[in-house]
Structure formats: C-alpha cells, structure tokens
Amino acid sequence: MKLSTQEVYGLRCILRIAQAGEGAGITIPEISEKEGISKAYTAKILRILRLNNLIISERGKHGGYVLADMPEKIPVSRVVNALGGKLYESDFCRKYHPENNHVCDPLDTCTIRDLWFSVQHAVDEILNGVTLQDIINYTITMPGTTTKK
Amino acid sequence: MKLSTQEVYGLRCILRIAQAGEGAGITIPEISEKEGISKAYTAKILRILRLNNLIISERGKHGGYVLADMPEKIPVSRVVNALGGKLYESDFCRKYHPENNHVCDPLDTCTIRDLWFSVQHAVDEILNGVTLQDIINYTITMPGTTTKK
C-alpha cells in the first residue's frame, strides 16, 4: 500500500497555491522552484488538479493558479482521490481477477473485499477531516517554525 | 493510494494455506489453480511470504506450504507489510525530495508527513486487529456461503 508520487507532489503543489493567498496566484515556475519538481512535471500535476476542478488557471502574461474554492472547503481527500484514486474502487474484484474470474466466489474474496473496504473507509475519514487550511494553520503554529515568505 | 497486486494476491494465497488446515500443506499448483494466478507468479509471491517467515515450505515429493504460526496469531498487517511495504516509512522525506532536498523545511513538509503518518496509523490499527483466522471465520459464517472443498 503505497502513495504515488503524484499524490505526494500534488498535495504539496496545491498547498503552495493555497499559501499564496486569496486570488494572489502563483505560477508553475514558482511552484517548481519551491518544491524542487521540474516545470514540466509540475505542469502535468497541475493539469490533473485543474481537470478535477480543484484549481483554476489564469493564462497570459500575468497568469498563474488559484484555488477553485476556499482552502477550508477543500479536504485533502479530494486532492488525493484526484491524483491517485481510491484504495478500494468498484472495479476491485474485476481488477484482481484477470482470468474468467471463476475464483471470485463468496468463500474468500468477499471477506477480503470487506476488509479493504473498511481500510478505505478509515483512510477517507481522516482525509475528509483535514482541509488545506488545517494544514496551513497547523504549520504556522508548530513550535520552531516561522511563516516563510 | 493503491494496493499492489502482490498485496492482494499474497493475502489470498496465504489464506489458502491457512484454510488448508493444521500441518496439512498445500502446493503451488493447487493455490495457483484455485486463485487463477500462474504457477510462476504464485511461486514468486510465496517466496516473499517465506522470506518474511510467514509460511514454511516443505520440499520434495510430498512437499507444500504451511503457515509458520497459527492463523489466529498472524495479523493481516504482517502479510501486507511483507508484500507491499508501509504507506509511511522512515525514508519518506528522502524519497519524495529527490533533489538536494532544499525544500524539506518545516514550513510544509513536516505537516504533510504528520498527515500521512496518521493515515498509516489508522490503517495499521485495522490490519493489526484482523487475523487470518478472523477472515476464515467470518467467511464461513457468512449467509449463503458454503465451505468449499
């Protein structure tokens, strides 16, 4: 059970956008430089976030990205699901029974499916309960940290 | 956030071994046939389980595999961790900061790390609390299911 790099990078990118502030906007080169991710890859990840209506792009010379909603209204779950999909999805059984799935009988598979589903539920509960604003707030109030310009 | 196929297949394979019963043993061809996984791939997955001391192989003509411990003493977490690793591991920061990691400062990265860590904790809690025996029991008592020979 692993996070994809897209999920990790994507969350960091959208946090940069959130931290840029209301309507301020931040560009791909800026995010790229701050996160140490290439411009091309940053663009690719932001595209996914945009197609999922998490961020809005402004084109042209003074363009950049802003959040599509207020940071306190964007739970981390939306970001993660956009970039990496869910642990348990409706195609679960089909996916893991590539053959004529004669083995997908109630004997074992359903139990296992239930188990993964409950794991998915626990993860969702946590990620739904944390918004981008929560992360920003928590960061600022952490001891020893300063708000970096 | 995805399960690897190894994790899903591996859990199913070890459940087949558990269901075979005390000291009974089950062979690669049998597991392969029952699960619809190729013999070669089954062998590869069982090898990982064996190297993680979850199962014991008996070689020779009447060989096969048995559990290394009682099914009620093997939590699912051990199986999953053996096959797919953990969501959050000690190399987390290094892994996701491939550059000279100049961006791994307390401003954002630590908060995100804490978030992933709490997700990992929730997943662990669930997977630690379910043993192979639990899955077998639950299966057998499910309505409409029969114990397949």
Add this chain to the structure above:
DNA sequence: TTAAAACTATACTAATTTGTCAAGATTAAA
C-alpha cells in the same frame, strides 16, 4: 502589433512493477 510570460497538450523516454521462463535442487516412493 509584437514580444514576453504564462498555461496546454501530446508524444516520447526512463524507471518501476508485474508477470514469465527455464534450469536447478530436494525429497519420497517404487
């Protein structure tokens, strides 16, 4: 109207994960 600075899209390469193959080692029974 031109040029710069930004985003957009698609195709391509590299790395990782999945899955296969083939040759070998071990054991039990005839």
Add this chain to the structure above:
DNA sequence: TTTAATCTTGACAAATTAGTATAGTTTTAA
C-alpha cells in the same frame, strides 16, 4: 537408484507509472 513431484532462483519480458521534451495557445503590456 531412478523417477516424479515438489520447491528455488535468477534472468528475462511485458505493462504500468513517472517524468521529460517540444510545439503549441492565450493574454498582457509596451
């Protein structure tokens, strides 16, 4: 001791995911 049924190993091939390159389009401001 031979044979057949088993596990063991490492190299290989295929598929997926990660990341790059390139050739655009859009907008602003001079």
